[in-house]
Amino acid sequence: GIQVEQSPPDLILQEGANSTLRCNFSDSVNNLQWFHQNPWGQLINLFYIPSGTKQNGRLSATTVATERYSLLYISSSQTTDSGVYFCAGKMDSSYKLIFGSGTRLLVRP
Amino acid sequence: DTAVSQTPKYLVTQMGNDKSIKCEQNLGHDTMYWYKQDSKKFLKIMFSYNNKELIINETVPNRFSPKSPDKAHLNLHINSLELGDSAVYFCASSEGLKPYEQYFGPGTRLTVT
Numbered sequence: 001g002i003q004v005e006q007s008p009p010d011l012i013l014q015e016g017a018n019s020t021l022r023c024n025f026s027d028s029v030n031n032l033q034w035f036h037q038n039p040w041g042q043l044i045n046l047f048y049i050p051s052g053t054k055q056n057g058r059l060s061a062t063t064v065a066t067e068r069y070s071l072l073y074i075s076s077s078q079t080t081d082s083g084v085y086f087c088a089g090k091m092d093s094s095y096k097l098i099f100g101s102g103t104r105l106l107v108r109p
Numbered sequence: 110d111t112a113v114s115q116t117p118k119y120l121v122t123q124m125g126n127d128k129s130i131k132c133e134q135n136l137g138h139d140t141m142y143w144y145k146q147d148s149k150k151f152l153k154i155m156f157s158y159n160n161k162e163l164i165i166n167e168t169v170p171n172r173f174s175p176k177s178p179d180k181a182h183l184n185l186h187i188n189s190l191e192l193g194d195s196a197v198y199f200c201a202s203s204e205g206l207k208p209y210e211q212y213f214g215p216g217t218r219l220t221v222t
Contacts, residue, residue, distance in 0.1 A: 033210065041216050042215055045211075088152075095140075097211060101149075
């Protein structure tokens with residue numbers, strides 16, 4: 001089955017709006033991480049969030065490991081937030097990161 | 110200061126050619142990775158080295174051969190390039206055998222014509 005699943009696949013926001021991206025992960029996955037791939041293709045670490053909540057400016061993330069999901073919150077979105085957001089988790093008994101298929105975000109001015 | 114760098118950034122070549130992509134990191138990490146991102150943006154691990162030792166070798170055609178001359182460098186050589194090899198290839202690094210908190214290079218866009 002799908003080990004890391006993201007929703008929604010696509011999201012269009014007006015600048016200033018808030019949004020929540022979701023990542024569900026299977027029992028064999030842990031150590032969640034969120035990345036942003038900007039329109040120029042660069043992959044940027046946002047959060048390493050195996051559990052709990054972290055905040056960085058307008059972005060915050062929460063992982064509830066016992067319920068196998070993680071959420072990425074974007075508040076007061078800006079056009080520079082556009083791109084693809086990936087969550088990824090480490091496979092048990094492996095050194096591999098498994099990526100979700102991403103949420104493609106477009107923030108309109 | 111670039112943490113993880115890749116060269117070249119763009120590579121256009123014809124089918125059947127052999128090409129290499131180079132990766133260097135100055136983060137002091139001892140684990141490095143190669144990923145392939147297809148046209149649908151799906152990212153998949155190809156290889157990983159820890160202290161120059163191969164630790165991940167996914168189901169990748171043996172036309173792809175990674176080489177790690179030292180902890181700071183991981184190169185990818187591709188023989189007999191095929192159309193399906195067109196993709197963006199990312200190098201990444203992390204500290205120790207901890208694939209989380211990986212740092213990615215800028216990517217190399219390979220186009221095979």
